[in-house]
Amino acid sequence: MQQCYIVRQSYTYGENGDRINPGRVWDFVENIEDTSFDFGIMPRQQFIEKTIRIRLEAAGVKLHSPCKCVNIEKTDEPDADGYYITATLRDMTTREEYTVKSAYLMGADGGRSFVRRHLGVEFEGNTTQDKWIRVDGRVITNLPTPRNYGSIQSANHGNVLWEPLDHGATRIGFVFTEEQERRCNGNLTEEELNTGIHDAVNIGWKLALVVKGKAKPTLLETYSIERRAAAQGLIAFDRKFSTLMPNKWPEDMHKVSYEDINAALADLFDEAQGYNTGLKIAYEPNLVNVVPAKDYTSICVGARAPDAGLFKPGLTAVSTTLNSAGHFRSFFSDTAKLDTIVSADPKLSAEEGLGVPAFGTVYMDDKRQAHSRYGVNLRYGSLVLRLDGHLWFAAELSVAGLEAVKMYLGKFIISKMGIQQKTY
Numbered sequence: 001m002q003q004c005y006i007v008r009q010s011y012t013y014g015e016n017g018d019r020i021n022p023g024r025v026w027d028f029v030e031n032i033e034d035t036s037f038d039f040g041i042m043p044r045q046q047f048i049e050k051t052i053r054i055r056l057e058a059a060g061v062k063l064h065s066p067c068k069c070v071n072i073e074k075t076d077e078p079d080a081d082g083y084y085i086t087a088t089l090r091d092m093t094t095r096e097e098y099t100v101k102s103a104y105l106m107g108a109d110g111g112r113s114f115v116r117r118h119l120g121v122e123f124e125g126n127t128t129q130d131k132w133i134r135v136d137g138r139v140i141t142n143l144p145t146p147r148n149y150g151s152i153q154s155a156n157h158g159n160v161l162w163e164p165l166d167h168g169a170t171r172i173g174f175v176f177t178e179e180q181e182r183r184c185n186g187n188l189t190e191e192e193l194n195t196g197i198h199d200a201v202n203i204g205w206k207l208a209l210v211v212k213g214k215a216k217p218t219l220l221e222t223y224s225i226e227r228r229a230a231a232q233g234l235i236a237f238d239r240k241f242s243t244l245m246p247n248k249w250p251e252d253m254h255k256v257s258y259e260d261i262n263a264a265l266a267d268l269f270d271e272a273q274g275y276n277t278g279l280k281i282a283y284e285p286n287l288v289n290v291v292p293a294k295d296y297t298s299i300c301v302g303a304r305a306p307d308a309g310l311f312k313p314g315l316t317a318v319s320t321t322l323n324s325a326g327h328f329r330s331f332f333s334d335t336a337k338l339d340t341i342v343s344a345d346p347k348l349s350a351e352e353g354l355g356v357p358a359f360g361t362v363y364m365d366d367k368r369q370a371h372s373r374y375g376v377n378l379r380y381g382s383l384v385l386r387l388d389g390h391l392w393f394a395a396e397l398s399v400a401g402l403e404a405v406k407m408y409l410g411k412f413i414i415s416k417m418g419i420q421q422k423t424y
Helices: 045-058 112-121 192-210 218-243 262-269 271-278 350-354 368-376 399-409
Strands: 008-013 069-074 087-090 098-104 132-135 149-154 158-164 169-175 308-310 320-322 339-343 361-364 382-383 389-393
Touching: 045 218, 045 382, 069 112, 169 271, 218 271, 262 271, 389 399
Parallel strands: 008 149, 339 361
Antiparallel strands: 069 087, 087 098, 132 169, 149 158, 158 169, 308 320, 382 389
């Protein structure tokens, strides 16, 4: 965040050079809701990777890079150490090869994945003859709004997308199509990188719990169920987007419904706001997304949980945010951290506000903003949030509710210490 350029405005420059505000493509940055981070940023991948490497090193993780997987051997039965897989890796600096044994193997090596090809996993999708090009650099321009998101429309040459980057740089996109010699447009939306991070978060916490013996292996099956649907939505968006950008109509879009092709492009971006920001992505019911018997919250199971400001007892300034990066709330003390959110004056103590002893750290929701946004009844309701911020399950805040949470989590969580009990 410290290296990024924050953007909250967008513009479109029409075919006659007139400025349209908000923009017809990037206008989602003016309408970001349910998050404390209500702005757009575009850190380039090299800086994201650098930050991740620094954090990994600080955590004591040894990163082998650059290296290449050159062979995979898999057995049906584990060895004495519980490993099924032996991977042969090549150090791309020294060219030396070595083997690594593991219980699981993740193929995160891109569209030309060796892991995918070696295991015979098909690559679903299609290709295009269009040549996508993007240029990053410090730009000297007379554009009136160079440090805001922008799109430049042309009657004959499609669109150019303009995007301010980190460190004072700008990204401009172009594409050379097979049909249109030297026509300019570009796909700069970067959902692929966002999607990759969402993929990593989704599988990361699940795999960590399974490897540590805190969750059952069946939890891993929810990764494909959830993320495949998100990827298919992105592919459908990209297919339409890449066709509209050079002023061509997708086969499944009715052009009679639009005044012009740029209006269709604007509508497409409006529909895809959830993919651009990641805030509207929701997962269907599955092992971890379980619809409760009653509506204890207005947030749909599988949807991202919105942010809300909270207070610690005795403080009058917002001290934390209930958000997608927050704590994994459950009643299994060996797996997660407990929080209690009370609709009460921050000046009160926890027990005064709640009326009973609280679980874990207490936060006050004195204006009832969190309760209102989550649609939680002031007398009932207990939210269980996932590590990646999507709603898991809801139950009544009572002994019966605790038992419901215990039964729910028991389907995929292995508890060595049992459930914490409270008497009301």
